[in-house]
Amino acid sequence: MIKIAIFCVSYNSDKERxxxxxxxxxxxRKASDQVHVDVYMADNTIEDNPGYxxxxxxxxxxxxxxxxxxxxxxxxxxxxEEDFFQKLADxxxxxxxxxxAPRIWSELEQRDRNPARLFRPSLRKMKIxxxxxxxxxxxxxxHHTVYRRKKYYAKTNAGPIYAGHGSLIILTKSYFSKCGIIDYxxxxxxEELYLAENCRKAGLKVVYEPSIKVIDKEHVSIKKMSHRDYCRHNLKAMNYILSIFY
Known part of the structure; x- marks a missing residue:
């Protein structure tokens, strides 16, 4: 039997949760005795919101x-997907x-959000x-010009990539034995860059596996954030990644 822990974060998203x-x-239930699953939930609030x-x-x-x-x-x-745990167990x-990195199907954009990044971004691209x-x-x-015409990766076969999408991340026992628990x-x-760089430094692979599937309902919490705060938090995160890994 495969033991699985799910660590998830909800912020003002009771219906989605x-x-x-x-x-x-x-x-x-569909996986029956193939898996044992424990769910750990963080309900962030306005008064206590440490982030993701x-x-x-x-x-x-x-x-x-x-x-x-x-x-x-x-x-x-x-x-x-109903066979999510079956596929993961197999x-x-x-x-x-x-x-x-599983197949994460975006209902809004009608595409797979993985693989998020096939290759490690250069220092120049990170600065841009x-x-x-x-x-x-x-x-x-x-977002009003280039993003609307952006072409996404069309990788359909399983295989190594640089980073997956952050809405659902499956980490192995090997990740924690070499990198420790999340400390971001x-x-x-x-977050994807943080994990990808930890894997890279530890000699671990990030693997895209489209047979394991999730449906993405689209950034419920982030949509409630102002554009100013969105950019401010992104800038802090980019500065951190650049200072630690580049």
């Missing part, structure tokens, strides 16, 4: 992470896999991306 938990229960990965760290500090074969980090604006990837958040007008122009101090954003 309940639907997500219901999909977890359905997938558990800082809330995840709080949850992980309360459990013995080494007891689990897989640890899933996620938002709650998701629905698991998965046989490279032994040095640290992160499994940082400028978008340093000068928010650039981000606004980008930023409020939001660039």
């Amino acid at each position: 309940d639907a997500y938990l219901a999909s977890i229960d359905t997938a558990k 990965f800082r809330a995840i760290r709080r949850l992980m500090q309360k459990v013995e992470i080494a007891d689990y074969d897989y640890s899933i980090i996620s938002n709650v604006d998701l629905i698991l 998965y046989e990837g490279p032994e040095d896999t640290g992160w499994i 991306l940082r400028a978008f958040y340093q000068y928010p007008i650039l981000d606004t122009i980008y 101090p930023m409020f939001l954003f660039c």
Whole structure:
């Protein structure tokens, strides 16, 4: 039997949270005795909102992470496919896999959000991306022009990538044995880069696996954030990633 922990964060998203938990229960029943699943939920509030990965760290500090074969980090604006746990239990990837990036189907954009990044961004590209958040007008122009015509990766076969999408992340036991529990101090954003760089430094693979499927209901919490705060938090996260890994 495969032991799986799900660490998820909800912020003012009760309806989405309940639907997500219901999909977890359905997938558990379909997998029957193949899996044992424990769910750990952080309900962030206006009064106590540490952000995404800082809330995840709080949850992980309360459990013995080494007891689990897989640890899933996620938002709650998701629905698991009914065979999600069956596919994960049957998965046989490279032994040095640290992160499994599943197929995350965006209902809004009608595309797979994975693989998020096939290759590690160069220092030059990272600095360009940082400028978008340093000068928010650039981000606004980008989303009303280039973003709408952006071409996405069309990778359909399983295989190694640089980073997956952050809405649902499957980390292996090997990740935690080599990298420890999540220790990302930023409020939001660039979580994928943080994990990808940890895997890279530890000699672990990030693997795209489209047979494991999730439906993405689209950034319920982030949509409630002002553009100013969105850029401010992104800028802080980009500065952190650049200072630590580049």
